[in-house]
Amino acid sequence: MTPVRREPLAEQAAAALLDRIRAGEWALGARLPGETTLAPQLGVGRSTIREAVSQLAGRGVLTSRQGAGVFVTALDVTDDWDQVLRRADITAVVEARIAIEVEASSLAATRRTPAELRALRRAVEHRAGRRATVEEHVDADTALHRAIVSAAHNPILTELFDGFTPRSRQAMVELLRIGGAYGSDADQDVHARIVDAIADRDAATAAARTRDHLGTLTARLGTTA
Structure with a gap:
């Protein structure tokens, strides 16, 4: 998997996660892997993953449930x-x-x-x-x-x-x-x-x-x- 290298990292990480959702890697309602799994996959730090998740949550694609994790709530954005x-x-x-x-x-x-x-x-x-x-x-x-x-x-x-x-x-x-x-x-x-x-x-x-x-x-x- 190609790591994220260009600035700003959080935006690149958000785009990479959205691409994977669009490609069907995670279905609607699926739980994403944790930060410790996603961070090395994308070549970024855990704080960057948190910011990327926050961006996608703001766009209605993901939602964070306290104590449960991050879940897919939409497969794309308009x-x-x-x-x-x-x-x-x-x-x-x-x-x-x-x-x-x-x-x-x-x-x-x-x-x-x-x-x-x-x-x-x-x-x-x-x-x-x-x-x-x-x-x-x-x-x-x-x-x-x-x-x-x-x-x-x-x-x-x-x-x-x-x-x-x-x-x-x-x-x-x-x-x-x-x-x-x-x-x-x-x-x-x-x-x-x-x-x-x-x-x-x-x-x-x-x-x-x-x-x-x-x-x-x-x-x-x-x-x-």
């Missing part, structure tokens, strides 16, 4: 309809992020401590250096936004953000894959300017810049339709 569903889900995620993070930015500007401001500056710098993969970039971006929410000193907003993070992460990874570009200097500057407003204790500007930034994510979906 790409056009799948893209519509993914864009709708991502739009809903961005709208929820706006509801949480715009208010958090405003509160952070009035409540942040000097230590929290230093943490925000470090998070901005960390984000600037994490552009190698979509997943790495999204994780660094999430860490920055989480630091902003934390600086708001509102435990409900923090709980909402933390509970929402897994779904938000998946949606942001999908969005950047659909768009085909991420981590630009302009995008990095937007985040630095949000932190600058928080540093200046300018609540209105911090909220406005956060809303504008998140609004551009929705706009990107329209340009890739």
Whole structure:
């Protein structure tokens, strides 16, 4: 069996698994082999297999059942309809992020401590250096936004953000894959300017810049339709 060699590995692994499903290797309702079996077959790590399974689960081909394994729920995907569903889900995620993070930015500007401001500056710098993969970039971006929410000193907003993070992460990874570009200097500057407003204790500007930034994510979906 030909191992997966090209980047991005998770997408290649997902495509390889889908090809095997289409070829009839696993029937509808069948249980896939475990990560320790699939990983060496495809020449990737177990974490890559998990990400590939997650991608196919998002496309309705696989489903994970806790304690039971991963099962085939469809033998193929309809790409056009799948893209519509993914864009709708991502739009809903961005709208929820706006509801949480715009208010958090405003509160952070009035409540942040000097230590929290230093943490925000470090998070901005960390984000600037994490552009190698979509997943790495999204994780660094999430860490920055989480630091902003934390600086708001509102435990409900923090709980909402933390509970929402897994779904938000998946949606942001999908969005950047659909768009085909991420981590630009302009995008990095937007985040630095949000932190600058928080540093200046300018609540209105911090909220406005956060809303504008998140609004551009929705706009990107329209340009890739």
